[in-house]
Amino acid sequence: MSLWGARPRRLTDRSTSTEISEVFSSLQGEGPYLGVKQIFVRHGRCNMHCGYCDELEKMREERFDIVTLEELCSRIDALEMERGPHHSVSLTGGEPLAYAPFLRNLLPRLKEKGYRTYLETNGTLPRELESVLRWCDIIAMDLKPPTSTGDRAFWQEHRAFLKTGLARELFVKVVVTPETGVEEIARCVDLVADVNPHVPFILQPLTAAGSGPDKAAMALIESELFDIAKSRLSDVRAIAQMHKIWGVR
Numbered sequence: 486m487s488l489w490g491a492r493p494r495r496l497t498d499r500s501t502s503t504e505i506s507e508v509f510s511s512l513q514g515e516g517p518y519l520g521v522k523q524i525f526v527r528h529g530r531c532n533m534h535c536g537y538c539d540e541l542e543k544m545r546e547e548r549f550d551i552v553t554l555e556e557l558c559s560r561i562d563a564l565e566m567e568r569g570p571h572h573s574v575s576l577t578g579g580e581p582l583a584y585a586p587f588l589r590n591l592l593p594r595l596k597e598k599g600y601r602t603y604l605e606t607n608g609t610l611p612r613e614l615e616s617v618l619r620w621c622d623i624i625a626m627d628l629k630p631p632t633s634t635g636d637r638a639f640w641q642e643h644r645a646f647l648k649t650g651l652a653r654e655l656f657v658k659v660v661v662t663p664e665t666g667v668e669e670i671a672r673c674v675d676l677v678a679d680v681n682p683h684v685p686f687i688l689q690p691l692t693a694a695g696s697g698p699d700k701a702a703m704a705l706i707e708s709e710l711f712d713i714a715k716s717r718l719s720d721v722r723a724i725a726q727m728h729k730i731w732g733v734r
Contacts, residue, residue, distance in 0.1 A: 496551055503587040504529030506549040506579070507734075508560050510568040513575065513603075514728025516625055516658055516687050521572035523603065524564050525734070526557065528579040532609065534636055554590055562598070573601035573623065582606050585613035592620030608657075611645035624655040628676070630669035633662050640676065647680045656685035661710060663691075663701035670710050678717035685720040692726035 496504055506527045513521050529549035565571060574595055581588060581604060595602055601622045606614070608626040626646065631638045647657070659673050670688075677684050688706045690698040706723050714721040728734065 499584065499586040500590055501587070502551050502553050503557070503584045503591075504549045504579075505552045505557065508557070508564065509734055510564045510571065511734045512728065512731070513572075514731065514733070515689065515726055516724060517656055517685055517722070518572070518603070518623070518625075519724060519727055522568075522570075523573050523575040524561055524568075524571050525575045525577055526561070526581075527577050528581045528584050530583055531578055531580040531607070532583055534634075554587070554594065557591065558594055558598075561595070561600070565600075571600075573603040575603045575605055577605040580607055580610070582610040582613040582617070585610070585616050588617045588620075592617055596620050606646075607639075608646045608650075609639045609642045611642060611649050614646055615649050618649060618652060621653050624650045624653055626650055626655055626657050628657055628659045628673045630659065630665060630673060632664050632666040632669050633660050640672070644676055644680065647677065647684070651681055651684070656687060658687040658689050660689050660691060661702045661706055663699060663705070665702070665705065665710075667705075667709055667713070671713050674714045674717050682717060683719050685722070686714055686718045688714065688721070688723045690723065690725055692729045694729045694732070697730055698725040 496502055506529050508524070508526050510522065510524055513519060513523050561574060576588070592602055602620060603623045603625065604621045605625045606627065607629060609629070628643055629636065629639055657677055659670065661670070674686070677686055688710055690702040690706055692698050711721060711723060
């Protein structure tokens with residue numbers, strides 16, 4: 486049952502209400518902030534359809550609620566009181582920047598309350614990022630090679646997004662599947678290196694709950710992709726989706 490009870494099904498004011506599938510306290514399971522305790526705010530929809538996405542079920546319309554700014558802030562404050570202290574509030578999805586009008590109200594409110602903000606994004610909406618950048622502390626940006634996602638290429642959008650995001654603390658993640666093309670990872674590496682070769686670059690093998698990282702994806706990282714990335718970038722790491730291994734959300 487929803488924390489907010491029966492809710493309207495249509496979002497009518499995108500600046501004061503948003504679509505949320507869940508809000509919870511847990512451990513960050515990806516990237517260089519692995520293991521820190523966060524409040525996760527999961528937005529409903531995404532502008533992409535990645536074949537490996539593990540949140541598709543939560544992005545079904547009947548799974549999310551229409552939540553007001555005041556309701557969401559109250560829920561975050563309650564979790565901080567009950568389960569805190571937390572390192573930061575992670576805005577995730579779905580794609581949180583698909584809700585930029587709402588974030589322009591939520592993010593300054595969170596900063597006023599003393600929270601650190603952590604934006605998890607697919608890195609395809611640079612204009613939306615620019616509109617909220619001043620209130621973002623950390624940006625976890627995905628790069629989306631088409632051979633990994635099964636979606637279209639977003640190279641131009643990724644480049645513009647990366648250039649904008651450099652004004653804040655930012656790192657890049659690339660999900661590696663057995664189908665991921667070596668030439669596309671090389672293109673990801675070149676994109677980051679051309680903008681700033683010191684941006685942390687995370688190779689993230691496809692990871693299944695219980696069974697751990699995909700062996701073929703991990704072998705691809707170890708045999709080729711890590712060296713390709715390290716040849717042009719100063720901070721390269723391979724980090725699996727540890728929350729799936731830990732068995733937490």
